[in-house]
Structure formats: C-alpha cells, structure tokens
Amino acid sequence: MIWTIAKKELLEHFYSLKFRVVAVLCVGAIIASNLILLQDYQRRMEDYSLNLPKEGQARVVMKPSVLSVYANGLQKLMGRGYDLRPGSLLMFPSASILNLDFISSRFAVPDMAYLVRVLISFLAMLIAFDTFSGEKEQGTLRLFLSNSIPRTEVVVGKIVGNLLIILAPFTFSFCLGLLLILLFGGTSISTEEFARIAIFYIGSILYVAIFIMLAAAVSSRTRTSNTSLVACFFAWAILVFGIPNLSGTIARAISPLPSSQSLEEEKLLTCYIEGNYRQARGETSWDEIYDRLRHLEHEYRNQLNSYVETTRKVSRLSPASSFIYFASTIAQSGFEDEQRLKQAVLEYRDALQRSPVKVGEIHFLYQPLAFTESLQLILLDLLVLFLFLALFFAVSYTSFLRYDAR
Amino acid sequence: MLANIIKKEFLENLLNQRFAISLVLAALISWTSAFILTKNYNDEVKDYYRRVNLQNRMIDDYFHLRGWDGGLMMPPKPAPKLSCLVQGIQRGLTILGSIDENPVIVLFPFMDILFVIGMIMSIAALILSYDRLSGEKEAGTLRLLLVSSHGRAKLLLGKWVGGLLSVVIILVISLLGSVLIAYTLSESSWTSTEWVTLLALFVLSMLYCAVFYSLGLVISAKTHTPSDSIILALVFWVLFTIILPTVPPYIANVLHPVPSPARVQYEAFVILKQEEDAAIRKIQEPYYAKGMKDEEIRAMTKAEVDKIVADYEDRADKLKTSAVRGSAKREGITALLHLLSPFSSYALAGAELTATGALSQFDFYDKANRYVGILYRGYLPKKEEEAKRADPNFTGTTKLDIRDRPGFQYQEESITSRLLASAAHTAFLLIYTVLFFVLAWKAFLRYDVR
Numbered sequence: 001m002i003w004t005i006a007k008k009e010l011l012e013h014f015y016s017l018k019f020r021v022v023a024v025l026c027v028g029a030i031i032a033s034n035l036i037l038l039q040d041y042q043r044r045m046e047d048y049s050l051n052l053p054k055e056g057q058a059r060v061v062m063k064p065s066v067l068s069v070y071a072n073g074l075q076k077l078m079g080r081g082y083d084l085r086p087g088s089l090l091m092f093p094s095a096s097i098l099n100l101d102f103i104s105s106r107f108a109v110p111d112m113a114y115l116v117r118v119l120i121s122f123l124a125m126l127i128a129f130d131t132f133s134g135e136k137e138q139g140t141l142r143l144f145l146s147n148s149i150p151r152t153e154v155v156v157g158k159i160v161g162n163l164l165i166i167l168a169p170f171t172f173s174f175c176l177g178l179l180l181i182l183l184f185g186g187t188s189i190s191t192e193e194f195a196r197i198a199i200f201y202i203g204s205i206l207y208v209a210i211f212i213m214l215a216a217a218v219s220s221r222t223r224t225s226n227t228s229l230v231a232c233f234f235a236w237a238i239l240v241f242g243i244p245n246l247s248g249t250i251a252r253a254i255s256p257l258p259s260s261q262s263l264e265e266e267k268l269l270t271c272y273i274e275g276n277y278r279q280a281r282g283e284t285s286w287d288e289i290y291d292r293l294r295h296l297e298h299e300y301r302n303q304l305n306s307y308v309e310t311t312r313k314v315s316r317l318s319p320a321s322s323f324i325y326f327a328s329t330i331a332q333s334g335f336e337d338e339q340r341l342k343q344a345v346l347e348y349r350d351a352l353q354r355s356p357v358k359v360g361e362i363h364f365l366y367q368p369l370a371f372t373e374s375l376q377l378i379l380l381d382l383l384v385l386f387l388f389l390a391l392f393f394a395v396s397y398t399s400f401l402r403y404d405a406r
Numbered sequence: 407m408l409a410n411i412i413k414k415e416f417l418e419n420l421l422n423q424r425f426a427i428s429l430v431l432a433a434l435i436s437w438t439s440a441f442i443l444t445k446n447y448n449d450e451v452k453d454y455y456r457r458v459n460l461q462n463r464m465i466d467d468y469f470h471l472r473g474w475d476g477g478l479m480m481p482p483k484p485a486p487k488l489s490c491l492v493q494g495i496q497r498g499l500t501i502l503g504s505i506d507e508n509p510v511i512v513l514f515p516f517m518d519i520l521f522v523i524g525m526i527m528s529i530a531a532l533i534l535s536y537d538r539l540s541g542e543k544e545a546g547t548l549r550l551l552l553v554s555s556h557g558r559a560k561l562l563l564g565k566w567v568g569g570l571l572s573v574v575i576i577l578v579i580s581l582l583g584s585v586l587i588a589y590t591l592s593e594s595s596w597t598s599t600e601w602v603t604l605l606a607l608f609v610l611s612m613l614y615c616a617v618f619y620s621l622g623l624v625i626s627a628k629t630h631t632p633s634d635s636i637i638l639a640l641v642f643w644v645l646f647t648i649i650l651p652t653v654p655p656y657i658a659n660v661l662h663p664v665p666s667p668a669r670v671q672y673e674a675f676v677i678l679k680q681e682e683d684a685a686i687r688k689i690q691e692p693y694y695a696k697g698m699k700d701e702e703i704r705a706m707t708k709a710e711v712d713k714i715v716a717d718y719e720d721r722a723d724k725l726k727t728s729a730v731r732g733s734a735k736r737e738g739i740t741a742l743l744h745l746l747s748p749f750s751s752y753a754l755a756g757a758e759l760t761a762t763g764a765l766s767q768f769d770f771y772d773k774a775n776r777y778v779g780i781l782y783r784g785y786l787p788k789k790e791e792e793a794k795r796a797d798p799n800f801t802g803t804t805k806l807d808i809r810d811r812p813g814f815q816y817q818e819e820s821i822t823s824r825l826l827a828s829a830a831h832t833a834f835l836l837i838y839t840v841l842f843f844v845l846a847w848k849a850f851l852r853y854d855v856r
Contacts, residue, residue, distance in 0.1 A: 018637050025641060029649055036656040043659075047668035076512050082505070091505065106495045106753060108515055110652035118648050126640060229636060230424045230533060234431050241525060242435055245517035248510040249442040256449060260504040261482065262457050269464045273478070277468045277805075300506055311510050324513055338509055345505060 001149055002157040009161025013127065022123045023169040027176075029119055033110045034177035037069040038185055044068075044079060045187075051081055058084040058352055058359050060345050062366070065332055066187050070200050071113035073328025074338045084349055087356030089293055090272070091349060112177075113327035116204045117320050118240055120170055121211040128162040128215035129232040130225035132400060137225055141405045155216070155400050159393075162212050167205065174201060192371050196330050203330065203378075206385050207323045211236070213392035220399035240320045247315035254314075257307040263300045267293055290353065308335060316381075319388045326381040332368050336377055341366055407556060408564050415568025419534050425572060428530035432580040436522045440491055440584035443518060444591040447490035451593060457482040466809055471790060472802030476778045481814045483770050486761045487600055490588040492607075493518040494762020495754075519584055520756040523577070523611050524749050528618040529643055531573045535622025536639040537632035538565050539850065544631060548855045562850050566623060566843065573615045581608055602821050606759055610828070613835045614752040618643075620842035627849035651750040654743035662739050664732040674722045682718040686711050745834045755831035761818045765827040769819050777814045785811055 013019045044064040053059035061081040068075050082091045108114050135141040144154065178197065182189065189197075215232050222228040275289035312335070315321035328334040344366040351362050369377070419425050461482070465474075486494070515521070542548040551561060585604055589596065622639055629635040665673070689710050693703045704711075744750040757763035789808055793800045819827075 017634060021637055021641050025644065032653075036653065039660070040656060043666060047666050050668045050672040074509050074512055077507055077509055106515065106757070107651045107750065110649070110656075114652070119644060122640075122644060122648075126637070225633075227423060230427055233529065233533070233640075234427055237431070237526065237529070238435075241517070241521075245514045245521070246435075246439060246442065248514050249439070249446055249517060251510070252449070253442055253445050257508065258456070259450070259453050260507050262453050263506060264504045265457055265482070266460060268478070269460060273464055273468050273474075276473070277470075280803075297506065304506055304508065307508070308510060315514075321514075328513070335509060342505060 001153050002160065005149075005154060005157025006161035006164065009158055010165055013161075013165045018126065019165060022127060022166070026120065026123060026166075026169040027173040029115055030112065030170075030173035030177055031180070033112060033115055034069060034180055037072070037109075037111055038181055041066060041068055042186060056359055058086050060084065060348065060364050062341065065193075066181065066185060066189060067193060067196060067331035068111070068333065069181060070111065070197060071327035071331035071333060072109045072111040073113075073324075073331055073333030074335070075333050076109075078333055078338055078341055082345060084352055086352040086359050089290055089349060089353055091345075112174075112200075113324065113331075116207060116327075117323055120166070120204070120208055121240060121320075122236060124162075124166045124208050124211040125215045125232045125236050127166050128159075128212045129219060129229045131158050131162060131216045131219040132403060133219045133222050133228045134225040136223070136403075136405060145405050151401050152397070155397050159212060159216055159396075162216070163209055166208060166212065170204070170208070171201075174204075195371065196332075196374070199375075199378075200327060200330050203323065203326050203382065203385070206382070206389065207319060210319050210385060210388045210392060213389060213396060214239075217392045217396035217399065220396045220403055239318045243318035244315050244321040244324065247311050247317075247321065250314050251307055251311035255303070255307045255310045257303050258300070260300075263296065267296055270296075316384050319385055322381040322384040322388075326378050326385070329374055329377050329381075332374065334377065337369055340369060408560055408567075411556070411561060411564025412568035412571070415538070415565050416571050419569055419572035420575075422534065424530075424533050425576070428526070428533070429576045429579060432522065432526045432530060432576050433583060435526065436519055436580040436584045437587060439517050439522055440519065440587040441591070443493070444490040444588045447485055447588075448591070448593045450485040450489070454482060454484045465811075466807075468805065469808050470803055470805050471786070476775075476782060479778050479781055481774050481777065481816070483774075484816055486766065486818060487592075487594050487596065488603060488760040489762055490592045491519045491584060492756060492760040492762050494520075494757035494760060495764060495767075519581070520753045523580070523614065524752055525647060527573070527577055527580075527611065527615050528647060528749065530576055531570075531615045531618035532622045532639045532643055533636070534573055535569055535619045536626055536635040538569060538623060539626040539853065540629050540635045541626075541632045543853075543855055552855055558851055558853075559847060562623070562847055566620065566846075569623075570616055570619050573619055574612055577608075577611055577615055581611065599818070599821050603759055603761075603824065606821075606825060606828075607756060610752065610755055610759065610832060610835070613832065613839060614748060617748045617835055617838045617842065620839050620846060623846040624842050624849060627846050627853055630854075646747050647749040650747035651744070651753075654740045654746075654750075657743055658736050658739040662732070662736045664736050665729055667729075670726060670729040674725055677718055677722045677725065682714065685714050685718070689714070745831065748835055748838050751831040751834045755828035755835070758827040758831070759824050761824060763827065766819055766824070769823075770816060773816060774814070777812075781811060 041064055048061055048063055051059070051061045053061065059081060062078055064075070064079060080093050082093060084091045108118075130137075132141065135144065145151070181187075214235060215228075218232045218235060219225075219228045222231055271289050271293040275284060275286075275292070278284045279286060279289065312321075312325065325334060329336065344364065348362070348364045352359065355362070458481070465479070537544075539548065542551065552558070556564075621642060625638045625642070626635050629638060686707075689707050690703050693706065698706075741754075744754060754763065758765055786808070789806060790800075793804070793806055797804070
C-alpha cells in the first residue's frame with residue numbers, strides 16, 4: 001500500500017510545473033557548480049606544480065584534492081603555502097593563496113556541499129510543503145482516508161514519494177557531474193576518493209530527507225498550503241542561515257578570541273624586535289625568545305580551539321551545520337584536517353629552526369586523515385542528522401494521526 | 407482614488423498572516439545579530455587599542471634606524487564604527503595572514519544586517535506581492551476592481567505603493583531596533599556621519615525591497631494562479647540570492663584569464679634567475695676560455711652585464727605590472743558581474759556606505775602608507791641628523807628616541823565619497839526597480855482578468 005501511495009505522489013508531482021522547475025534548477029546548478037569548481041581545481045593544481053619547493057628552499061605546499069569540488073571546506077586555509085626561514089620561527093604565506101578577489105570573500109563558494117545545504121534543501125521543501133495541507137485544501141485527503149488505509153502508511157508513503165521525486169534529479173545530476181569530472185577533470189579518482197564521494201552522496205540524501213520530513217511536519221500542523229509554505233520557508237531560513245551563521249558570533253561572546261593579527265604583531269614585536277634588542281645586549285638568549293614565542297602561540301591556540309569547539313556545539317542546533325562538518329570532513333578539509341596540517345607545518349618549522357643547515361634533508365611530512373579516521377569523525381554529525389530526521393518524522397507522524405482532514 | 411487603493415493594499419497586507427511571520431522573523435534575527443555584533447565590535451575596539459599600545463611601547467623602547475622598516479611602523483586598522491551592524495568585506499583582505507587563522511569565518515559567511523535584510527526582506531517582499539494580481543483574479547475581486555474607472559496603470563501604481571509601504575514597515579522595525587541596540591551597547595560615540603550613513607542605508611534597503619516587490623508584481627501579472635506565482639517567485643529568489651552572488655569570480659576568470667600569482671612569481675623567477683644567468687654566462691664564456699681571472703672578467707664585462715641585468719629586471723617588472731593590471735581588470739569584471747544580482751549589489755553598496763567595503767579598505771592603506779612615508783621621508787631623516795649632531799658615534803643600530811613623532815589618527819572616509827562609492831550599485835538597484843515595474847505594467851495592461 002505504501003508503494004501505491006508513493007507512486008501516486010510521484011506521478012502527481014511528475015507532471016507539475018513545480019517538478020519541472022525543480023529539476024531544471026537542480027540539474028543546471030549542480031552541473032554548473034561542478035564545472036566551475038573543476039576549473040578552479042585545475043588552476044590550483046597548476047599553481048601547486050609551479051610552487052613546489054626548489055632545491056634548498058624551505059617551503060610548504062599542499063596538493064589540492066579533487067574532493068574540493070564536492071566540499072571546499074577549509075581549503076582556503078589549507079591551500080595556503082608557506083615560505084619558512086630555517087633557523088628562525090618566522091613564516092610567510094606564499095603568493096599562490098589569493099586566487100579569488102576579496103570582494104567575493106563575502107559570498108560563499110558554490111561547491112556541491114553549498115548547493116545541497118542551501119539549494120537542494122530548499123527545493124525539497126518546495127516539493128513537500130503541501131504534503132498534507134494541500135490535499136486537505138483540495139478535499140482529496142478525505143477521500144484518501146475513507147479507504148481502509150492506516151494513517152501510518154499514508155505518512156510513510158507520502159514521504160517516500162516526495163523523497164524520490166527530489167532524489168531523482170539530484171542523483172541524475174550528481175552522476176552526470178561525476179562523469180564530467182572523470183572525463184574532463186584530467187585527473188584520476190582513487191578508490192578511496194570514490195568511497196568518500198559515495199559517502200558524501202549518502203549524507204546528502206540524509207540531509208535532504210530531513211527537510212522533506214520537516215516540510216511534512218509543518219504541513220501536518222497547518223491548515224492551508226499557503227501558511228505551510230510561509231512557515232516552511234522561515235523554518236528553512238532559520239535552520240540553514242540563521243543558526244549556522246550566527247553561531248560563530250555567538251561563540252565569540254562565550255569564549256572570546258583576540259584577532260589573529262594581534263597575535264602576529266605581538267609575535268613579531270615582542271619576540272623579534274624586543275628579543276633581538278635584548279639579545280644583542282646579552283640580556284636574553286634566542287632559546288628564551290623562542291620559548292616565549294611558542295608560549296604566545298600556545299596560549300592563542302588554546303583560545304582558538306575552545307572557541308571553535310564552542311561554535312561547533314552551538315551550531316549543531318541546526319542540521320545544516322552538522323552537514324557542513326560532515327561534508328568538509330569527508331572531503332578532507334574539515335576542522336581536524338586543518339588542525340593536523342597546522343601541526344605538521346609547525347613541526348617542520350621547529351625542526352628547521354633546530355637544525356637550519358639541513359634544509360635539504362628535513363622534509364615536510366603531512367599524512368592526511370585516513371579513510372577510517374574520517375569515518376570516525378563524521379559519526380557524531382551523522383548521528384545528529386539522524387536525530388533531526390527522527391524528530392521531524394515523529395512530529396509529522398503524531399500530528400498527522402490527529403490531523404483534521406475536513 | 408489612488409489613496410483608496412493604496413490604503414486597501416496596505417491594510418490587506420498588514421492583516422495577512424505572512425506579514426506577521428515575516429515581521430517576527432526579520433526583527434528577531436536582525437536584533438539578535440545586532441546585539442551579538444555590537445558585543446564583538448566592543449571586543450574588537452579593545453583588541454585595536456591593545457595592538458596600538460603594544461606597537462607604541464615597542465617603538466618608544468626599541469626604535470633604531472636599521473631593522474625597522476615601514477611595515478613595522480604601519481598603524482593597525484581600527485574597526486569601522488558601523489561594523490557593529492555591518493561586517494562588510496573588511497576581513498577579506500586580512501583573513502589569510504596567519505597560520506592560526508580562525509577557521510569558522512571560512513566555513514560560515516558573515517551574518518550582519520545586510521545579510522539579514524538581503525535574505526529575509528527580499529523573500530518577505532516576494533511573498534507579500536506574488537499573489538497581488540493572480541490571487542485577486544482567482545478570488546474574482548480583480549474584475550470588480552477594474553469595473554470602477556480607475557485605469558489599470560493607476561491600479562497597479564496603487565498596489566505597488568500600498569504593498570511596498572507594508573514591506574517598509576517590517577524594514578523600519580527591524581532596522582530601527584538594530585540601530586537602537588547597536589547605539590546603546592556600542593562603546594564608541596556616533597557623530598552625524600554615522601546617522602547620515604544609517605539614513606542612506608535605510609533608503610538603500612528600501613530600494614532593495616522595492617526591487618523584489620516589483621519582481622513579485624511582474625510574476626503575479628505573468629501567471630494566472632497564485633500557486634504558479636509562488637513557485638516562480640521562489641525560483642527567482644533562489645537565483646538572485648543563492649546562486650548568482652557566488653559565481654562572478656569564476657566567470658570573470660573565464661572571461662578574462664589572468665596568470666595566477668604563483669605563475670607570475672614562477673615566470674619572474676625564470677627570467678631573473680635562469681635566463682639572466684644564462685645571458686651573463688654567454689658573455690663571460692669567451693674570457694673564461696682564455697683563462698682569465700674572475701675579477702678581471704667582472705671588471706671587463708661590467709658595462710655589458712649591468713645592461714643585461716637592467717634589461718631582465720625591466721622584463722620582470724613589466725611582467726609583474728601587466729599581471730597586476732590584468733587582475734585589476736578581472737576584479738573590475740567581477741564587480742560588474744556582481745551587479746547582475748540585486749542581492750550582491752545591495753550587499754556591496756551597503757558595505758561601501760558603512761565604510762566596511764573594498765574602497766574604505768584601500769583608503770585606510772592609502773592614508774597609513776602616506777603616514778609612514780611622512781615618517782620616513784620627513785621626520786626620521788631630521789631626527790637622524792639631530793642625533794648625529796648630538797652623538798658623533800650614532801649609527802643605525804643605536805636606539806633613537808622618537809617619542810615626539812607625529813601621531814596617526816584614522817579618519818573614516820567622508821560621507822560624500824562613501825555615497826559615491828556605492829553609487830553604481832545603488833543605481834543598478836534603481837534600474838532593476840524601474841525595469842520590473844515597467845514589465846509588470848506592460849504585463850498587467852494585457853492581463854486577462856477573467
């Protein structure tokens with residue numbers, strides 16, 4: 001019976017203007033995004049090969065990953081190269097980092113994760129906002145319920161139907177995009193990367209399902225489809241933009257964080273200027289100065305880490321932020337990846353400081369998070385997503401059981 | 407008679423449930439964001455003073471001529487006064503300077519009043535306007551309205567003014583509340599400049615709402631049932647606020663490809679290190695073959711080598727300047743493409759207006775550089791002379807007391823130049839409003855009301 005209802009939903013949507021619009025938008029946006037980010041990836045690859053350290057140069061460069069087409073995550077930070085000065089703790093970001101102009105830094109990167117988080121969730125709401133209230137308005141809900149179908153099956157069937165109708169264009173464009181990347185990407189995708197992309201896809205489905213459930217829940221608590229639409233939209237706006245984008249600023253009020261510029265200036269002024277001056281007079285030694293610098297950095301990093309942790313806690317009130325964390329981690333550009341890279345860069349810097357003559361012998365070593373480690377890290381966020389799914393399903397289910405079909 | 411239509415539209419919207427929800431949501435989010443951003447702003451002010459004090463202390467205690475370059479004397483940039491409401495793009499330039507950069511800003515874009523109004527007011531304007539014509543048609547009241555001898559143009563104008571007024575009420579409440587919150591909590595005092603800026607920001611926001619309200623009317627006049635209208639309205643909203651603002655830098659890259667900074671750096675390296683060395687070696691080779699000594703060769707070929715060095719440096723310079731010019735042009739194209747979306751036009755105009763945009767950023771570096779120039783060209787040489795007169799053993803490594811150096815106080819750009827900086831984007835919003843209104847009018851003249 002569930003299948004019959006789902007099929008009815010599918011066919012009903014299939015011939016509507018709504019579906020045509022949704023399908024065009026979905027396919028167009030995803031393909032465009034894939035092409036745009038693929039080109040960006042190729043540019044960064046070219047930069048990477050030009051930036052590789054030459055003989056005797058102490059330089060850190062990160063190889064871009066094709067997964068950045070799916071989730072750019074913290075690539076902006078992780079893609080930076082550094083020129084190091086052996087013998088000292090100074091480091092300078094190298095020229096390759098500013099690929100995009102800064103006007104656009106105000107706006108998001110249109111990667112697949114952004115499209116799923118914002119656009120596809122929006123389209124899912126658009127498909128499902130009138131799940132119950134629409135049928136009630138047309139009077140068909142009464143006919144429906146006059147048959148001997150349990151309400152449970154109606155709820156499940158309708159949700160499954162709605163989910164399938166949004167997943168069809170999404171899956172189609174996802175596969176087409178992947179095909180384009182394989183054909184024109186000029187890069188091979190390893191098995192591990194395939195597995196990561198597959199998990200990204202599964203997570204996306206989970207995330208889209210949450211919004212289908214949310215729309216159903218709203219629809220089962222409102223009487224007219226107009227009201228459902230407005231309520232759905234505002235719920236979406238709060239979950240997708242309100243909570244995630246405010247969480248960073250809220251966290252700052254809870255665990256304060258000085259600007260990174262002030263840290264850099266303090267390092268430069270107190271350690272190099274003051275330290276140099278006093279060292280020349282024999283009042284201090286370089287070891288002491290470097291200890292102080294490390295201490296400054298350490299203090300700041302503690303503040304930064306607790307700030308990031310607070311942000312993550314606050315922002316998980318919304319499935320959208322959990323989805324961002326999930327997507328960036330699976331694409332190897334999440335918080336933990338950035339931490340790990342930072343650690344590796346700092347270790348390299350320290351090694352060069354201790355033995356500056358061995359520039360050619362000491363190598364920068366960065367081992368990206370392995371597949372299983374990434375899997376462990378995404379578990380929490382997947383769990384949060386599941387909880388949201390269960391919550392919204394429970395709401396729509398219980399409300400529909402008591403829904404007045406007249 | 408027009409007044410009657412306006413009143414009817416206004417009241418109808420005001421009593422609408424959608425109006426209530428939009429109002430609550432817009433007010434709630436904008437007030438929250440103003441509250442939090444103002445707290446952040448106060449922290450930033452403290453942070454700024456800490457940086458200034460540290461720099462001054464270090465200069466007072468340890469300044470000497472060698473080892474201190476202009477970069478160390480560069481004053482830090484104070485947080486713009488209105489950044490308690492608008493974050494703008496001020497962080498864009500500085501975001502990548504440190505390894506300990508805050509990763510949260512990279513993952514989530516800024517949430518400020520421009521973002522809240524840009525997202526929520528646009529949708530509020532659309533959901534209050536999408537059924538103004540198609541809805542009345544469905545309800546059958548449009549025919550009644552046209553029975554009276556108003557003329558369609560007048561009717562449309564009345565609907566536009568009345569409906570827009572109701573949207574403006576939401577705008578006023580959320581903006582006014584945010585401004586009040588920022589004003590009471592902010593630790594800096596506001597002058598007339600800030601108030602004029604806020605007034606201009608209000609007008610700009612009104613214009614932005616007008617764009618979307620007119621768009622809603624176009625859609626309403628082109629469709630026959632409200633359920634079709636709303637779908638189209640939402641699609642346009644998605645295009646204008648979610649998709650179009652993200653793509654300009656990438657499209658500009660395709661339209662006007664510029665070698666990346668890494669490539670320029672690499673090519674300059676090839677010119678200066680490899681080709682130049684090869685050319686010099688080619689000249690010196692015959693002398694080496696004769697078995698002459700290094701110093702002799704260097705002395706003999708000095709003129710030629712100098713010329714080669716100058717030539718290659720010239721080439722590398724040309725490469726760099728053309729790259730800089732190219733990327734400036736590309737950024738110009740990006741800025742033009744941003745005009746295509748009212749959302750980014752609004753966000754960029756609002757940023758320029760509140761001195762949190764790109765031009766104010768340049769303005770600061772301009773003024774700060776000029777200040778450093780005054781120090782190094784006028785003030786310090788005089789100081790050095792004085793010190794040399796007082797102490798014949800004075801060198802670059804001797805500490806120099808420059809406590810009487812001129813101070814630096816950054817004055818934010820004047821209101822006129824800010825208005826000018828946001829003029830292009832504002833003009834585009836105006837063009838959009840007029841265009842959509844004309845389209846709505848044309849469509850409505852031929853609208854089948856049956």
